[in-house]
Structure formats: C-alpha cells, structure tokens
Amino acid sequence: MQIIKTAVTLAGLILAAAAQAAPPSYTADPATSKLEFVGVQAGAEFKGTFHKFTSAVEFAPDDLTASRLDVQIDMKSVDTLDKDRDKTIHGSDVFDVPHFPTAHYVTKSITKTASGYSAVGSLTLRGVTKDVPIDFQFVATTSGAKLEGAGKIKRLDFGVGQGDWKSTEWIADPVKVSFSLALKPRT
Numbered sequence: 001m002q003i004i005k006t007a008v009t010l011a012g013l014i015l016a017a018a019a020q021a022a023p024p025s026y027t028a029d030p031a032t033s034k035l036e037f038v039g040v041q042a043g044a045e046f047k048g049t050f051h052k053f054t055s056a057v058e059f060a061p062d063d064l065t066a067s068r069l070d071v072q073i074d075m076k077s078v079d080t081l082d083k084d085r086d087k088t089i090h091g092s093d094v095f096d097v098p099h100f101p102t103a104h105y106v107t108k109s110i111t112k113t114a115s116g117y118s119a120v121g122s123l124t125l126r127g128v129t130k131d132v133p134i135d136f137q138f139v140a141t142t143s144g145a146k147l148e149g150a151g152k153i154k155r156l157d158f159g160v161g162q163g164d165w166k167s168t169e170w171i172a173d174p175v176k177v178s179f180s181l182a183l184k185p186r187t
Contacts (some may be wrong), residue, residue: 023060023067026144026183028053033181035073039155040172052077057147057183059138064110065085069119069147071179073103093162116149125158136179138178145183152176 035050052074055174075097083131090097107121108131116137123132136149154173155161165171 013079023058023063025147025186026055026057026059026080027186028055028057029184031055032087035179036177038176038178041085044172046080046082048078048080048089050074050077051079055181055183056186057145057181058059059145059147061112061138064112064117067110068107069110069121070106071103071104075101075103075187088165093165094160096126105132123153123158125153126160130157134177144185146180147183148179150176150178 011053025028030052033053033055035053037048037050038045039048049106050073054072056070057068059069075139076090078086078089080089089095092099103123103125105123107119110117110119116135118133118135120131120133124127130140130153132151134149134151136147140147149154153175155171155175156166156168156173161167161171
C-alpha cells in the first residue's frame with residue numbers, strides 16, 4: 001500500500017512540475033500586429049502585407065526547448081497596394097490562392113543569440129514545406145509581450161513563380177519577411 005501511495009504522490013509531483021514548466025501562451029493582437037514582405041520587381045523594391053493571420057506563441061526565455069511559434073497566414077489577405085500585381089499574386093502562377101489558401105510556419109527549434117533569438121521552422125507555402133530560419137527579439141510588456149523579427153526565403157524554392165514569373169529577370173528570387181507581433185496572454 002505504501003508503494004502505491006508513493007507512486008501516486010510522485011506522479012502528482014511530476015504532473016505539477018510539468019504544468020508549472022509550460023511556457024506562457026500568447027496570441028497576436030490582429031489590430032496592432034504586422035506580417036510583411038519585401039520583394040524586388042524590375043529592380044525596385046515593393047512591400048506586401050498580409051492583413052489576416054493567426055499566431056499561437058508559447059515562449060519562455062529560460063525554456064527554449066518548450067517554446068514555440070505557430071503562424072497561419074490567410075493568403076487571400078495579401079496586399080501590395082497595386083491591384084494588378086495583387087491579382088497576379090493571387091493567381092495560379094504565384095500564390096495560387098484558390099488551391100493553397102493558407103501558408104503555415106511552425107518552429108522546430110529556438111536558440112539564444114547575442115542579439116535575441118534564432119529559430120528554424122517549417123514553412124508550408126503553395127504546398128511545399130521547407131525549413132526557414134528567422135531571427136527575432138522577445139520583450140515582455142505589462143500587457144503581454146512584443147515579438148519582432150525577420151527572415152528570408154527564396155520564392156522559387158516554394159514554387160512561387162510559374163510560367164512567365166519563374167524567371168528572376170523581372171522578379172528577384174530572395175524575399176525578405178518581417179513581423180511585429182503585439183502578444184496578449186491566451187486565456
């Protein structure tokens with residue numbers, strides 16, 4: 001009987017420790033968060049914004065192995081402030097939004113760096129999944145936290161650019177991605 005009580009007590013302590021060790025959980029405030037990219041068309045930079053995305057962030061600076069960033073992007077919400085370009089981007093040669101309405105990024109690992117944090121995550125875009133590194137800063141605030149960072153992708157690695165848009169003569173392959181998330185505690 002004593003062995004059973006000891007085992008139950010030990011199991012309870014392990015569960016309590018695991019519950020305490022879970023990193024704080026956040027979600028991005030859509031009104032004050034941004035997800036943007038910068039591409040190069042005909043030698044000139046252009047900026048695009050995704051107006052709709054959701055994020056689930058579990059982050060503890062002292063427990064990076066349990067920390068995680070998970071972002072779902074509504075590809076229909078892309079806006080480059082150019083209606084013709086947006087129509088092309090939605091089409092089958094670029095994002096192919098009817099067939100691939102969302103993109104998804106989820107971290108696999110996070111490490112501390114001299115200037116903040118670095119992560120490697122899986123990005124699924126246009127049905128292709130590849131690892132993409134990002135660098136970011138995380139700052140706790142009185143109302144939650146702020147998470148800001150950036151990364152780079154090569155659009156052609158994800159099939160973003162078919163037909164006439166596959167050439168890098170007019171549209172450069174590298175694309176800079178940046179994000180600024182105002183995080184509030186998830187309830």
